[in-house]
Amino acid sequence: MDDATNIRKIARLTAEYMISMVGLLTQASGMDPTDILILNAVSAANVAHIIDDPDKVNVYWSQGQTIPFEVRRPITSLAISESLGLPRETCRRRIKGLVEKGLLARQPGGLMAVHELTDPGQLAEMYTANVQLFRRLVRKLRKHGVEV
Amino acid sequence: MDDPAHLRTISRLTSDYLIGLVAEMIRETGLDPVDMLVLNAIGAANVAHLRDRQDLTADYQAPDAPLPLEMKRPITSLAIAESLGLPRETVRRRVAGLVKAGQLMRQKGGLIATPELQNPERTVALAFSNAQLFRRMIRQMRQHGVEI
Numbered sequence: 001m002d003d004a005t006n007i008r009k010i011a012r013l014t015a016e017y018m019i020s021m022v023g024l025l026t027q028a029s030g031m032d033p034t035d036i037l038i039l040n041a042v043s044a045a046n047v048a049h050i051i052d053d054p055d056k057v058n059v060y061w062s063q064g065q066t067i068p069f070e071v072r073r074p075i076t077s078l079a080i081s082e083s084l085g086l087p088r089e090t091c092r093r094r095i096k097g098l099v100e101k102g103l104l105a106r107q108p109g110g111l112m113a114v115h116e117l118t119d120p121g122q123l124a125e126m127y128t129a130n131v132q133l134f135r136r137l138v139r140k141l142r143k144h145g146v147e148v
Numbered sequence: 149m150d151d152p153a154h155l156r157t158i159s160r161l162t163s164d165y166l167i168g169l170v171a172e173m174i175r176e177t178g179l180d181p182v183d184m185l186v187l188n189a190i191g192a193a194n195v196a197h198l199r200d201r202q203d204l205t206a207d208y209q210a211p212d213a214p215l216p217l218e219m220k221r222p223i224t225s226l227a228i229a230e231s232l233g234l235p236r237e238t239v240r241r242r243v244a245g246l247v248k249a250g251q252l253m254r255q256k257g258g259l260i261a262t263p264e265l266q267n268p269e270r271t272v273a274l275a276f277s278n279a280q281l282f283r284r285m286i287r288q289m290r291q292h293g294v295e296i
Contacts, residue, residue: 002279010282011275012195018166019189019232027233034181041167044160051160054292061153084167085174086181127155134162138296144202148286148296 002146009144017137024129028122034086038094039103041084043113045075066116074110157292165285172277176270177263179251182234186242187251189232191261193223214264214271222258 002010025036047067050057060067081091095111098104103115116123138148173184195215198205208215229239243259246252253260264271286296 002283007275007279010279012192012199014169014278014282015188015192016196018169019185019192021162021166022185023232032182033185033232033234037167037170037181040163041171044164044167047160048164051164057157057292058153061156064152066156084171124155127159130162131155131158134158 006146009141009146013137013140013144017133020133021130024133025126028126034090035094035098037084038080038086038091039098039113039115041080042075042095042104042111043115045080045083046072046113049073069112069114072112074107074112076110080111154294157294158289161285161288161292165281168281169278172281173274176274182238183242183246183251185232186228186234186239187246187261187263189228190223190252190259191263193228193231194220194260197221214268217253217260217262220260222255222260224258227258 022033022036025031026033029036031039047057050067050071057067077091077095078088080086080095081088084091095104099106099111102118103113105112105114141148170181170184173179174181177184179187198215198219204219205215225239225243226236228234228243229236232239243252247254247259250266251261251263253262289296
């Protein structure tokens with residue numbers, strides 16, 4: 001359990017991390033932050049049932065593979081709007097745009113994020129940049145006396 | 149340096165964390181994701197110069213003891229647009245709305261974020277949820293074999 005001081009430090013330093021990460025994503029993709037949020041929420045929901053289980057996901061990740069699309073699960077626009085707390089109509093409109101851009105695909109049962117297929121090189125760069133920012137966040141927290 | 153499998157693990161789990169946090173913020177504040185991002189970027193920039201000055205901030209570490217406004221440093225709307233990679237005009241428009249909503253104050257030299265003046269309990273509650281979400285992410289990373 002974190003004390004009040006730690007909670008404050010975590011809030012400040014994670015906010016910096018979040019802002020840097022979103023800055024990177026908006027600059028690299030040219031997308032609006034709300035679209036980025038929705039796309040990433042769909043992508044996370046598609047693989048949540050696999051990632052929750054380290055044994056399952058490590059079958060792919062330890063081989064350096066992405067999670068195959070056959071085992072991903074589509075998610076509805078309604079579920080996304082509920083999980084993000086965004087108005088349904090906003091989500092529906094944004095999703096329509098993302099489908100038109102080829103970043104989301106409609107499938108039986110809902111939506112699948114397919115942005116990994118559009119530009120895998122850019123995605124790999126983002127992963128690396130994100131991990132660097134995350135490692136920096138952990139270092140800063142420790143420097144400020146927060147145990148991680 | 150992290151191996152490729154860990155790049156994926158870290159990226160997926162940090163993405164889950166950020167999505168969860170943003171959803172929590174949207175629900176708590178009712179703000180749109182772009183407004184929230186702009187507001188948080190301004191809040192972080194206002195106190196960036198104090199990050200390594202624990203001598204100055206020691207009295208304000210508790211989440212319910214916000215920094216006095218005099219200690220915050222204003223930031224321009226242009227600097228925020230650049231750091232977030234958002235169009236200037238978008239940021240200018242969002243900032244005007246946030247000033248009207250009382251979340252931001254215009255001062256000599258730029259903008260100061262004041263959400264904690266408006267609703268201190270909410271700011272504390274969000275910092276608390278954030279710390280929990282952050283701790284959960286770190287636990288999940290360890291379960292997936294990532295060294296922190």
